[in-house]
Amino acid sequence: MSTVTEATVRPGEQFRVTRSRRNVAWTGAGALIVVVALALFPYYVGPGTTSVMVQAFIVLTLASMWNLLAGYAGLVSVGQQAFVGLGAYFVLIVALGGISPFAALPVAVISCAVVALPLWWLVSRLRSGYFAIATWVLAATIMLIIEKFSSIGGGTGMPLPGFTGMDPALLTAYTYWAGLIVTVLALAGIYLLLRGRLGLVLTAIRDDEVAARSSGARVGLARLLVFVVAGAGCGGAGAVLAISQLQVQPSAVFSVQWTAEMAFATIIGGLGTIEGPIIGTAVYMVLQQTLASYNAWYLIVLGLVAIVVALFARRGLWGLVDEHLNIRLFPVGFWLRTPSAGRRGARGGTRGAARR
Amino acid sequence: MDWVNAIIQGILTGGLYALFACGLSLMFGVMKVVNLAHGDLAVVAGYVAIGVITVTHVPVLWSFLIVVPVMAVLGYVLQRTVIQGALDRSVLTTLIVTFGLSVVIENGLLQFFTANSRAIGTGLGLVRGSFTLGSQIQIGYLLVVIFAVAVVVLLVLQYFLTASKYGRLIRAVADDREAAQLAGADYRHVFGIAAAVAFGTVALAGIAYGMYSQLQPTTGTDTILLFAFAAVVIGGLGSLWGTLLGGIVLGVAQQIGAQINISYEVLAGYLVFLAVLVLRPQGLTSRRAQS
DSSP states (O other), rough: OGGGGSSSTTTTTEEEEEOOOOOOOHHHHHHHHHHHHHHHHHSSSOOHHHHHHHHHHHHHHHHHHHHHIIIIIIOSSSHHHHHHHHHHHHHHHHHHHTTTTHHHHHHHHHHHHHHHEEEEEHHHSSSSSHHHOOOOOOOHHHHHHHOOOOGGTTOOOOEEOOOOOOHHHHHHHEEEEHHHHHHHHHHHHHHHHHSSSSHHHHHHHHHHHHHHHHTTOOOHHHHHHHHHHHHHHHHHHHHHHHHTTTOOOOOHHTTTTTHHHHHHHHHOOOSSHHHHHHHHHHHHHHHHTGGGGGGGGGHHHHHHHHHHHHHOOTHHHHHHHHHOOOOOOOOOOOEEEOTTTTOOEEEESSSSSOOO | OHHHHHHHHHHHHHHHHHHHHHHHHHHHHOOOOOOOOHHHHHHHHHHHHHHHHHHHOOGGGGGHHHHHHHHHHHHHHHHIIIIIIHHHHHHHHHHHHHHHHHHHHHHHHHHHHOOOOSSSSTTHHHHHHHEEEETTEEHHHHHHHHHHHHHHHHHHHHHHHHSSSSHHHHHHHHHHHHHHHHTOOOOOHHHHHHHHHHHHHHHHHHHHHHSSOOOOOIIIIIIIIIIHHHHHHHOTTTOHHHHHHHHHHHHHHHHHHHHHHHHGGGHHHHHHHHHHHHHTTTTTTTTSSSO
């Protein structure tokens, strides 16, 4: 239901397709400045602030991955905690072999991507709602299997080795940078993927799956790719989680709460936009920090807000901003510009939840 | 003899799982809604039952006479407001909204009633009593009663769907919503009725599990929803009696797993579920795959 078709192009009229009305280079430069500023954080702020930031990095990475799944590929997974847990456990397993947990991080990401392949083979047999619960059962099953291995802590988990003798200040800074790198790579990866061929295929599927199939779009392959990327991304977040917690506990890393947080942050921020999870993570962190002393209340409030947003502001907070200001910081869609349409070019393309 | 015992116990717990599953299956069959808050609502029903029993002193077994109508009304109201609102938008929205409800209910229960586990009606002869078959097989009365309730519920549901006025309306709307609407059926009301019926079974599931075991805020997802779903998939999507077969297969798998090692109970059930997903994704009862 893209609005591209509404722009009637008369013969001989000049028209061109652009990514954005504004120069993307400015956003790129802005993003670069933000990343550099964030990278310098450990030199200026205390460990309390950096640990909150690491938490934000984890949630942002997870939310961006969930956004890729649900917002772009239509795959509502309630079992992404499987990859959070697997990422944490891969770090633990490699670290138990005497390798630094930081060196284990990329291993965990790649391993999660590899594991995602057979898991996709299992859950892709079901659609929509049943797909959602199937991923949940899968996460529960993986946790139950991992709990059977007492050498990696069994049902109680174990502390992450490999940090003994390390300067605490240095450890905090390294953890922070690891979190920052994972998040930046995750966001950049998603942005580039969606600007490429995959983004086009996903938009085609979202608009009309049958038509996309008959036009030769490889629907199954596109979804598989998204599932694998999301698995790797959530695994990276899980690895950062293990490093920042200094321990791995099965019921904590495989908690469905991770999926709740990533899903709610995405929905509140805006499903189907790159910017949405960023806004959503900010909202999440504010709520979580202010309600931290009231136990589970932040999740209750977050859940209620997500329900209200899903029902009454489907494109989330960023959608509201976009509607009024027409801003797109990370454009993955297209603008069709014709002289007659002037500045109000018709829009369509891969930018997520289209106006229907 | 232990194995025979495990199988018999498994078959009987299958009745409990069918009770978990039939509401989930009904809501999907009629409205195409997968209610991710299904299990948490069952726990709510169990907590309501505990409250009703404490306040009104009704006999434990008859608490369902109050709880089932309460949950049915809740089901109708939820369907007409939140769930219908989500359905009008997209299937994805129904998943987000019911998942949101699930998290809100679970953490709400945790906040107001702590993480302590609660049971319904301990100390009753029927709940704790059992009879022996042969020399070694001991069967609890409660499981037999729950199994019988599950069979009765499925029979009533089948009769309701095939022979009653509302049942026919529900099937008509499920088959072809536009055509049913043209014929004068108010599909929103019909969806509400279907949700009320489904929530009634959810109430029975919550009470039954509260009597059989213990309820915690997390029971709703890690036990009831996931077991219900496994039973639905094993039995075959959209099949009412399939939920009983799926429940029995799940129950037997769990009991056999527990027989090998008590810590394998839940895992064995899920592994059978995954095996069915791989070998017969259409479930055990359906002849052809339904996408």
